[in-house]
Amino acid sequence: MDIAFMTKYLPMYERAAVLTVKIGLIGIAFAILLGLICAMIQYHKVPVARQIVAVYIEISRNTPLLVQLFFIYYGFPKIGIMMQPETCGVVGLAFLGGSYMAEAFRSGLESVAKIQSESALSLGMNRAQVMRYIVLPQAVSVSIPAFVANVIFLLKETSVFSAISLMDLMFTAKDLIGLYYKTTESLFLLVVFYLIILLPVSLLGTWLERRVRYAGFGD
């Protein structure tokens, strides 16, 4: 291992990691928002919108992110929609993640037995209160494992961004391998940086799962 080489290109990896995390987090934030909207539409059985959401979920879950990105990045400009690679990454990640998040939230919402909201209503709570105090706390607790798994999954998926010429970690590694043929060093740094990004999320997820396990009380 060439330590001098690694220290020399460390800043390059740092910049790439920051970019990966930045686009990942923005994309995941939009995915959560999109997922929440979709889950709410499905939970409340809004007509028409519900069917659209169902179609969207099927399409998004059954195609790879790389293909979605290629379509957005290379295909869309042909019909007049131009986007920066960064925007493209965020849009792609949100499009993919939205459906996964929607499924996680929906299964959480559906896990709360109907009798609970009925009882709450009969106790004189209004709909907002039922959502806030009865349904959401339990739904969140059920959704957490799937939610954390999705966050990790989406962060991992950011690795394909290099295909649309975003200078992320993969791009940097591939670049250095091509330029200097320092394969071992480049790949070592790549793995280290992905671990730095992903391990804390994974540990945080395990902690969170234990922390909010309060659904199914009294079963």
Place this chain on the structure above:
Amino acid sequence: MLDLGIDVLFKGSNMLRLLSGLWVAMKISLVSILISLPLGVLVGALMTVKNRVVKVIFRVYLEIIRIMPQLVLLFIVYFGTTRALGWNLSGEVASVIVFVLWGTAEMGDLVRGALISIPKHQFESSEALGLTKRQTYIYIIIPQTIQRLIPLSINLITRMIKTTSLVLMIGVVEMLKVAQQIIEANRMTSPNAAFGVFLIVFILYFLVCWPISMLARYLEKKWNIA
């Protein structure tokens, strides 16, 4: 009418080339699935044994494989091991290796989850009924485990098929690569080909994965697994 460049696919043997690219991706995922399903069952079963050392070893393997993006694994095997060990791997072989490693880890975790999800009273009731350990497994535990496993492993298959799109990055000529070649070759005659061709690629992936997902969901509903 807006020219979307779909007509490019009907020139010459372009559509056929695209489909053969899809077949390359399918072949890689099929071979990997066929190898990793039985291996995953083995790993999953081993993870439920009482031996601490065995448990820790497999846990570490599982966590390492699952936390790394599949593309990083592909790079390590394709660029890393060839450099470090001096052998020569084709992109296809490297992808099969990675997908088997990854598929085995995922499948192992599914099997472990299915095995420990069988409630203890199932074992106890069988014992109370006078079944031997072997009979308990054959008639009670394994059928229930398989029922839980099948929808989950079908989902794993679709995930694997979707992930094969990544092998483009290590130089395997699969559907996306063929699509790029077609677009490049027709740059002058139909400049909008990128839209039409990538749309078709998108639809083809969907047509492959969707029926499989539907099957998984149907089985889940039929067997009423929460």
